[in-house]
Amino acid sequence: MADAIKVLLVDDHQVVRRGLRTFLEVQDDIEVVGEAADGAEGVARAEELKPDVVLMDVKMPGMDGVEALRKLRELDNPARVLVVTSFTEQRTVIPALRAGAAGYVYKDVDPDALAGAIRSVHAGHILLQPEVAGALLSQEEANSGQGRAGSLTDREREVLGLIADGRSNREIARALVLSEKTVKTHVSNILMKLDLADRTQAALWAVRHGVTG
Numbered sequence: 001m002a003d004a005i006k007v008l009l010v011d012d013h014q015v016v017r018r019g020l021r022t023f024l025e026v027q028d029d030i031e032v033v034g035e036a037a038d039g040a041e042g043v044a045r046a047e048e049l050k051p052d053v054v055l056m057d058v059k060m061p062g063m064d065g066v067e068a069l070r071k072l073r074e075l076d077n078p079a080r081v082l083v084v085t086s087f088t089e090q091r092t093v094i095p096a097l098r099a100g101a102a103g104y105v106y107k108d109v110d111p112d113a114l115a116g117a118i119r120s121v122h123a124g125h126i127l128l129q130p131e132v133a134g135a136l137l138s139q140e141e142a143n144s145g146q147g148r149a150g151s152l153t154d155r156e157r158e159v160l161g162l163i164a165d166g167r168s169n170r171e172i173a174r175a176l177v178l179s180e181k182t183v184k185t186h187v188s189n190i191l192m193k194l195d196l197a198d199r200t201q202a203a204l205w206a207v208r209h210g211v212t213g
Helices: 014-024 039-049 066-075 090-098 109-121 130-143 146-151 156-166 168-177 180-194 197-207
Strands: 005-010 032-038 053-056 081-087 103-106
Touching: 005 014, 005 090, 005 109, 014 032, 014 109, 032 039, 032 109, 039 053, 039 066, 053 066, 053 109, 066 081, 066 090, 081 090, 081 109, 090 103, 090 197, 103 109, 156 168, 156 180, 156 197, 168 180, 180 197
Parallel strands: 005 032, 005 053, 053 081, 081 103
Antiparallel strands: none
């Protein structure tokens, strides 16, 4: 399974972890590489195991999922985090997305849809329900006006449009015939100029302001 998507399960309920593992282990392209029972252990295991995708619960004792997401971002851990939650309130999901989650699914998600979500975030896409995307866009509009788009160079606008399409740095580099290092620099400049925290916010900003790849 050298090419399998490596997944780490972080949830304080053992029965949930067991259920997720049982289903995911029958997927030919997904490998469960470890488990953790809270956010702190999840961060430590993510640093140790280097998973491609982390399935992260939000509400856990000790360090919760949102704080764990912030810690992973501070550590520059490249894992894509898919929040798995039983909470549907925007006040629970939006902080997780702002902390760096690539998307979220509910714990009653159809198993095949969960596998599809893992593959999607691993491919660089962002998974949002329409109502949550709308709330995030409204907040980004309040924080970042259209005028800031004028501070972007033509190349940065191209990169931003491809971010909105869910492309990874490698895919953007290939599309624009650039090095990944150059793309990373462009992404950093975009986030700084637009006063955004991460690629998720950049993608939402791009969609809201009509910047497409």
